[in-house]
Amino acid sequence: MSALRVENIYKVFGRRGPEAVRRLDQGASREDVAPLGTAAVIDASFDVQPGEIFVVMGLSGSGKSTLIRMLNGLLRPTAGHIYLGEDDLATVGPAALRDIRQQRVSMVFQHFALLPHRSVLDNAAYPLQVQGVGRTERRAKAEESLQMVGLEGWGDKLPSELSGGMRQRVGLARALTADTDILLMDEAFSALDPLIRRDMQEQLIDLQQRLGKTVIFITHDLNEAMHLGDRIAVMRAGRIVQIGSAEEILADPADDYVARFIADVDRTRVLQASSLMRPPTVMLPVSSGPRRALHELSEAQMPASFVVDRERRFLGLVHDSDVLEAQRTGASDLSGIVKPGPLPVSTDANLSELFAPAAESQLPLPVVDERHRLVGVIPRVSILKAMAPNESAPDATDPTVNLPWEAEPTDVGPDDGATLVSGGPR
Amino acid sequence: MNGPLFTLPLGEWVASFVRWMTSTFKPVFDFIKTILEGIYDLIAAVLGEPPFVAVALVLVILAFLVKGWKLALGTAIGFLVIEGVGQWGNAMDTLALVILASFIALLIGIPLGIWAARNDSVSAVVRPVLDFMQTMPAFVYLIPTVVIFLTGAVPGLVATIVFALAPGVRFTELGIRQVDKEVVEAGHAFGSHPRRILREIQLPLALPTIMAGVNQVIMLSLSMVVIAGMVGAGGLGRDVVAALSRVNVGLGFEAGLAVVILAMYLDRITAALSDRSPVARALRTTVA
Structure with a gap:
């Protein structure tokens, strides 16, 4: 069962909202109904699975903030249903709504929304204070939340004494104190510096994996969306234009808008080894004799081959010269001549993590799964090719998209940049 | 000479409305007058009966507690000046009027401001009424209050409350609407x-x-309370009005100076109090 189910919701600001919804339903555009009201969200439907990070991505004015505010009833949809278990947030009464907010949905805000006159600890304890939990108990719980976000020992400070990143950790701790299954995050990291934002993203992923929360994350930053989201809903002008995983959206953009949007995404963080790899041209079991090995190498016209054991686990590499030598000495298998070869990468490694190993070796990179089985290889040229934007993107004629430096990652750390440069012709 | 194009007997309507109110609600007004007079007399007695040194000392200590020794010292000097020019008793009467008028104005103003902040229609109604109350010349309020409450402290009090109400409502509404x-x-x-x-x-x-x-x-209460001296509200206002009618520069200056000292005292005390609120303190603490 889904954690949250949204069915055809509309939000039109203005007195004649219902009429606008009727017109929109009949195919009118957002501009057509402008005299009746501002259509912020139009016919949005999606399911969020328990334990999923669901990202809603869109530029400002796309309706994503309005959308997230309907998911905890801060705004009522003009039409449609939002099912949270049995309850429909579109029709639930004020007392029941407060109950849902206390027990089941909490929220992290873009500008932190902390109470400036209360200590960090009391801010983190706020949800329990609302629920009428005693002071000692709620402070103990809040202390735990602060610990989870790495703010132990800061409880006595005021929010104004903390940096932006730390304040947002307080915001996150506050939501964790509420201990709801669903966490709404409204542009939660957008007000932070890029480096701190990166940290917070990692922390969120980490917390999500530890606590198994369902996270609905709003952002205007595609890289953030691709990095965090198990699934991403792309919004434009009030409508959801595509829902899918990062790779699905990159590989198959639903329309020109999405394609243009992803044209300048930092692919190195999104594309994973699994989507770049291909079957190895030659792969030898360690038990095979030198004669067979030579045959396969010459068939494949390769100077070396990866070697695997009986379970197909990656062992290393043999070179043709060593195989010839083994044949001369009459060895029965390859176990004596296996070299460590390039370090294998895992299937879920990001493109950015492949640069360093690829630079180390002329050979393709071996890719292994979680059981260390060799599942594919990535030739160096594929890594370079993957960095260039989709050729099918409609903006391909736009020279800015095709320039090689445009396709380079814009915000990789200095390490990645260094290996990219030094890893060339060695 | 041409007469006016038409006449609007607005003044007559207002006058007859006030007359009608006076006669119809006489028991109500009498009751209000008795209550207000009672409270005023009580506050004035608390401030005025004890010797100068006792009351002044309490006020100086208050200044020390909310702000510090500088304000306490300034207050002490100021109060000695008031006592020296023989205006202490009047100043305490005026202070009693200001305290009571401000208290009632805030009692009405703050809830009204909260209501206006939470409800746009209320705000739309309240705003022009406040504009009217603030811009109508202060003296004008004295006329109907005298008709209703005759002379003494009460008409001055009521006029002061009406005159001083507006900022209480406005600032409350603004403050709440400004909250993030x-x-x-x-x-x-x-x-x-x-x-x-x-x-x-x-x-x-x-x-x-x-x-x-x-x-x-x-501050508005204080300025209005002086004007209310014209209808016999007592305190510093009475001496200011007397000085005006007798063209007595000396007395006018002395009473006026006492008003200034009282105003500065009240202003610094309330400013210090607002600085001590948790939010104001929290906002002053920023990352080093």
């Missing part, structure tokens, strides 16, 4: 009741602004 929308949303998002959001989020965060309004109410 996201913080209020956070209150809702964690399931707080709107009443608790008002008490725990909106009012504390609006407090510095509301206190600025309180300060304005007190």
Whole structure:
């Protein structure tokens, strides 16, 4: 069962909202109904699975903030249903709504929304204070939340004494104190510096994996969306234009808008080894004799081959010269001549993590799964090719998209940049 | 000479309305007058009966507690000057009037401001009424209040309350509307009741602004209370009016100076109080 189910919701600001919804339903555009009201969200439907990070991505004015505010009833949809278990947030009464907010949905805000006159600890304890939990108990719980976000020992400070990143950790701790299954995050990291934002993203992923929360994350930053989201809903002008995983959206953009949007995404963080790899041209079991090995190498016209054991686990590499030598000495298998070869990468490694190993070796990179089985290889040229934007993107004629430096990652750390440069012709 | 194009007997209507009110609600007004007079006499007695040194000392200590020794010293000097020119008794009468008028003005103004902040229609109605109350020349209020309450402290008090009400309402509304929308949303998002959001989020965060309004109410009260001397409200106003009618420069200056000293005292005390609110203190603490 889904954690949250949204069915055809509309939000039109203005007195004649219902009429606008009727017109929109009949195919009118957002501009057509402008005299009746501002259509912020139009016919949005999606399911969020328990334990999923669901990202809603869109530029400002796309309706994503309005959308997230309907998911905890801060705004009522003009039409449609939002099912949270049995309850429909579109029709639930004020007392029941407060109950849902206390027990089941909490929220992290873009500008932190902390109470400036209360200590960090009391801010983190706020949800329990609302629920009428005693002071000692709620402070103990809040202390735990602060610990989870790495703010132990800061409880006595005021929010104004903390940096932006730390304040947002307080915001996150506050939501964790509420201990709801669903966490709404409204542009939660957008007000932070890029480096701190990166940290917070990692922390969120980490917390999500530890606590198994369902996270609905709003952002205007595609890289953030691709990095965090198990699934991403792309919004434009009030409508959801595509829902899918990062790779699905990159590989198959639903329309020109999405394609243009992803044209300048930092692919190195999104594309994973699994989507770049291909079957190895030659792969030898360690038990095979030198004669067979030579045959396969010459068939494949390769100077070396990866070697695997009986379970197909990656062992290393043999070179043709060593195989010839083994044949001369009459060895029965390859176990004596296996070299460590390039370090294998895992299937879920990001493109950015492949640069360093690829630079180390002329050979393709071996890719292994979680059981260390060799599942594919990535030739160096594929890594370079993957960095260039989709050729099918409609903006391909736009020279800015095709320039090689445009396709380079814009915000990789200095390490990645260094290996990219030094890893060339060695 | 041409006569006016048409006449609008607005003045007559207002006059007859006031006459009708006076006769119809006479028991109500009498009751209000008795209550207000009683409270005023009590406050004036508390401030005026004890010897100068006792009352002044309490006020100086108050200044020390809310602000510090500098304000305490200034207050002491100021009060000695008032005593020296023989205006202490009048100053205490005036202080009693200001305290009572401000208190009632805030009692009406702050809830009205809260209501206006939470309801746009209320705000739309209240705003022009406040404009009217603030811009109508202060003397004009004295006329109907004298008709209704005759002379003495009460007509002066009532006129002062009406005159000083506006900033209490305005600043309260402004303060609450200025509270960060996201913080209020956070209150809702964690399931707080709107009443608790008002008490725990909106009012504390609006407090510095509301206190600025309180300060304005007190200052306006003080200026109006002096004018109310014309209808026999007593205190410094009476001497100012007397000095005016007798063209007595000396007395006018002495009474006027006492008003200035009292005003500065009240202003600094209320400003210091608003600085001490938790939110104001929290906002001063920033990352080093």
